Amino acid sequence: MNSDSRERAERFVELHREGCFLLPNAWDVGSARILESAGFPAVATTSAGVAFSLGRPDHDFFAEQAPEDRVDRETMMGRVREIADELTVPVSADLEDGYGEAPETVATTISMTLKAGAAGGNIEDFTGDRARPLYDEALAVDRIRAARAAIDTGGEPFVLVGRTDVLLVDGSLDECVRRANAYLAAGADCAFVPGAADAATIGTLVRELDGPLNVVMGLTGNALSLDDLRALGVRRVTVGGSIARAMYGHLLRAARELADQGTFSYADDQLSQTDLNELFRPGPQRH
Template sequence: MAEANAAPGASAARSRDLHQRTGPLILANAWSIGSARKLEAMGFAAIGSSSAALAAGYGLPANQVERERVPCHAAALAAATPRPAPADLEDGFNTRPGDRAEPIRLAVAAGLAGGSMDDVTGDEARPIHDFGIAAARVAAAAGAAKSSGTGFVLTARAENFARGRPELDDTVVRLRASEAAGANVLFAPNLPTPQAVRAVCAAVSRLVNVLMGPLCPDWTLEELRAEGVRRVSRGHALAKVADDAWTAAARGVLEEGRFRYRRAVVERLGP
């Protein structure tokens, strides 16, 4: 385990410091110990996990990994590098508000700098928790984070746009409630336009995270900064690029009988 993450709360304290700096903090989402160490060597200041990347590594759909594997995977990434390591804790692995304390306690014990929790139900017919339940879950998580005394950075996610409910007004209401409940970072994945990003950033006073995943618009860091964004995460984007690259190289052997791996990657992804 990395020495810098050995003391409980050390990584969270560094994460708090990073979140207080001006300019967007880029959260590089790793998918393995090797990728975490490479991202650290490249100079990224914070390295997080991705539940979608973890699921893909097991050949499973997103959000289908057993609950025990998620904090263990995030802890392994945290131990691999001294960089602050927030985790994707999905929906907190349970449905009752009081139970939200358990994944926070596990994350703190693992030396994680923070974690994000969403308002997804897991039910396709009713994908998002009712407002009252969602707010209570954030309040429970925020209470657990605060009582840990580590400075754990809690990110609250409002998943409307990622779950087929493009309702900006409801998203803003949910993020405001999360802010009032004590969340440190607010996150609405898949906001579709700069105007939507601006509206969210203007509606709250806490730091706003924007996802730049595989299917997101090609916005620049400067454009995001201009809209008020304070943190940018990549989700499973980097993991997908890696997966596409080795898949293209392997397919080249089967389809062409050739072993020109670099050519296969270039043809699939571009130079």
């Protein structure tokens, strides 16, 4: 990690010390540059958005997506590196389940992520197997512990996020709290609980967890604002693949209008060529 990357990583660590911040999710360099231009202090990747940009489905249950259809680790690392190389703000990587069950595999994924220039990354406990949708809790903890050991060996600042998908597979809030706290105790710097979207659930998590909480908004319509989440005590807010899905929604509507009607109203709200050229023109700090 060079000095610029290290400085960005140190800034990212500091963002998790106090307060609440919004960490939007990009899927390629262009989307990341636009988010950076809006003034966000950091940008995350979305594995779903990356998969969609490659014409692939997101990591899902194997019954709906064969393992060989999943975006592989090398491809995802390449996209993370492309984004990190082009931004002046820290980048956090969506690493799904670490691209393998074994703790050693997760450790290798973390080492690769550090080399790609990321300042943080998520490791989740979702397996893709309907028979056991979550990794056994003891194994899941060992996977987080292995990730932390890889970070410590690398000797660079890095925010490790332990994600539990308990609520997404209809598990209990008690199990969610237990797993999240176990991941924090094993070395995660922040807990991530997708599916926590109402004030009561989020408030309980903030009170019961022994570390910072990340929640994701944009999975469905939600009345909670960033100010509401800040008041509840949330430390970090991401939006997952929701921006990518919104963009692809517009693309699909445009395609249907062209194919079905032969009209061009989809273009009424496009950004101008000049505006995009200005957004994507390299600045003095970029190469």
